Amino acid sequence: MSLIESEHYTDTQQKEFVSAVTTEPPVFDTKHVRPWTGTQKFAFRAAFTYVVLMCIPFTAKYYTYIYNLNWSNLYWSDLSSIATNVSAPQFVTIATESGRWGLASYANLALTLLTSLVIAALWTIIVRAKKTEREEYNELYYWMRVLVRYRVGFAIVAWGYKKLIPMQMVFPTEGILTTSIIDMQEQKLYWQSMGFVPNYQSFLGLAEFLGGFLLLFRKTTALGAALTLVVLANIALANHAYDGGVHISSFGFAVLALIILAKDLPNIWNLLVKEKDVIPTTYYPDFSAAWKKYSRLGLKTVGLIVFVGVLLYMQWRDFHNYRLPVTPGLSGAKGHYAVTEFKLNNTPIAFSPDDSIRWQDATFEEWSTLSFKVNRKEKMDQSNGGSIRHGLGGVHIDIDRSWENASIGGGRHFFFYEVDSVHHQILLQNKNTAHREEKQVLNYTRPSDSRIILSGRNEFNDSIYVVLDKIQKKYPLSEEHREAGVY
């Protein structure tokens, strides 16, 4: 006896229960079962071509890069860039401002889409002409999804790791802390506002990681795709708003995630919004043959170990050797200094916010960077201050690690220095690639813990004498959020 018959339900109760008991036929997800419609087949051909163009690198550079890597001494980004290099083929290069930040930067994505549509049309015409058109593409669709799942999954896991281990947005340096909001570019302010809250950055990284990681397993694909879509779409918008420079990659990933999710969207809609019964149908290739089973298991395990396990270890290992120089600076000098006295060619110069030579303030870092503010502009380095040697592998030498000086204006100048502790001398060079010819040689004396006296030749070959006094006061930005390198 069925459960329903064993009970008496009032008419109201029957009316209240609006599930499709008898009134409506269940919604079957039939697209894998029945022959596909013409539209479905065309859409598949276009999506397939698009995914292949996006996910498989077609330039020799990608492969020579991998071949040439120093495998005995791998840096984390060497491995990570193999995973994250998912992009549209470079049909065109547009060197304008719009090509870098604006609408024109989408040109290659648009051309990829266009190419896919053309190929899909040709494909359709050919198979129809030859009368070899298939009824469905279940098998190919499955493998297309595998390709895009793994490419996007590993890439987003790698992106997530850069925040999970909070190295992408570093703690504000003394030089940046001393800079007014108006003197930095939007992206710098945005990233720094994340940089001083590493726990939050780790959480954002976890959200990315989770989306990518879930894509690596068939059963959690839909959850991973939904999470990746939402997180990456937000990143794309934020990168537009702040001119962060990775809007194209983020948008590309978001679209690929949407392609993955497309299969489940009708089911989700039917279940949640239309409150109908849903019967999903799923196609798997037959993996029961032993060689298939073990190849699959072997490939998957190796992929996971390398791009999820080893990569995490390497990022942890290289945590503090990334955006900022690692050469130690003058010991114990780290801080923000007032310029108490300044002589140019033995003439004292009074403080003036309009002076182009007289320093207004100075900062020392734990590493060997000195910054000072004068009323003189530099050509701005508009990059994000990346430290990765793109296409070559490894990390830049200290002077080229430009996070701390990129996108900072307002007359603050950043000099890398080498300490000659025998002669109490520092040899300085401007970090800005547009002003590398600026060099200084300064002797230092440290009469007390809080005072540093510099004297020697400045970048214009004039003699200078500078007395710096460390400013010690309480700041509203709390100590825990300012201690670079201490987590």
Added chain:
Amino acid sequence: MSTEVISENNIEVKKEQDEKALYGLYHWKNYEKIIFRITFVFLLLMTIPTEPDWYVHTWNYDWSNIHWNMLYDISAAGRIPKFVTIPTESGKWGIASYANLFLSALFATVAGLIWTVIVKAKKTERKEYNQLYYWVRVLARYQVGFAIVAWGYRKLVPIQMMWPPTDILNTPILHIQEQKLYWQSVGIVPHYEMFLGFAEFLGGFLLLFRKTTALGAAITTVVLANIVLANHVYDGSVHIHSFMFSFVALILLWKDLPNIWNLLVREKDVTPQVYYPDLSTPWKKYTRLIVKVTALLIFVVLEFVLHLAGEFEYRVPGARGLAGADGYYQVSEFRLNHKILPYDPYDSIRWQDVIVEKWATLVFKVNRKETIDQSNGPALKATGGLVKDIDRGWESSGVQGRHFFYYTIDTVNHVLHLQNKNKSHRAEKQVLHYSQPSNTRLIFSGINEFNDSIYVVLDKSSKKYPVILQGRPEGSY
């Protein structure tokens, strides 16, 4: 290769599932009923205003001067019963600030258990709570929905995070509190702020319709959970309310989670159990329709119109500043009691720079500490509308290094009457005569906050500050 095919067999399976679903709907298990009773009490505590102030304010609102924050307070304020007040730092930012939520949960648990004991003892226990469950969901959906729509509007019309005042733009980030820095980093990108507002609005709006409840609850849970975390790390102080909304949204989503999991992860057939009360009699039908439409008109449509009609820079004084004078000034000359003081970054009296905002705030830098105002600089008055100009503290709270004076202008005698905006230093007042010999020069003379005579010549900085203002053309900055 395994594909499923529609067959008679599937139809049979389907029928069985439906029967089970129907049976389950009218025969709740014991633990389901206990959990329901606890959740029911908890949701009432979260959604019904318990603060007497809420009722007093709502009753006393001056509706002829309607302001968006009145509607906002009706839909979002007065909630979470105040069992205790913990004035420690942890009570404001940390774990102790969750005390009232914990106590609400505890109260709900005890009440739910007592309810269970009573109905069991009296042998009046029901087989199911479909009806009550439906209505408490309606209550929670509308409360959270309207509240989050209102939250979203404040970013969708990008006024919550305003463009940084000239002072904040000219302050090194070291001198700015976390929350302010975070909000200003959003304030410089109004389009992105609008998108964030739209995400909030969408979550809240979808909660207002039964069919889209699950989507709305999912968006609200995720967006608000992120706001909770951001408010913790930046000490933004709305973590409790965000947590409450996020948690209630999760409770609303709870019903659908097993189905989502079964469909997406386990790839199983899913039969949703859906219950609606019978609202087919005309009076029920039209009552529902009228109540719903009215509420939507007020809290969605009117609320939006009021945001558009309201002050875009509501966080700073509404009174206009000295005409044509706004800008960043260097102090070319400063006399204290007729004696010239040279520039000195350590001087506690001699101004180092001056900012005249578009609104009636004069800001100057000297080397003298003030007790910092750690609030978010709220500008909304609990009794409706905005607080007085001098109390709108966005520009000065959490910012160090400068002193902020609100002023009124006597245009006949060319005199400014200034008063320190900082609540701890309100006693400081100045009376300064002003003259503008040229477009770029401003001269003040009069009595400063220590009753000394000062004479100040200000020259508008010719220096361009193009970095954050000009997008991304290449060049020297």
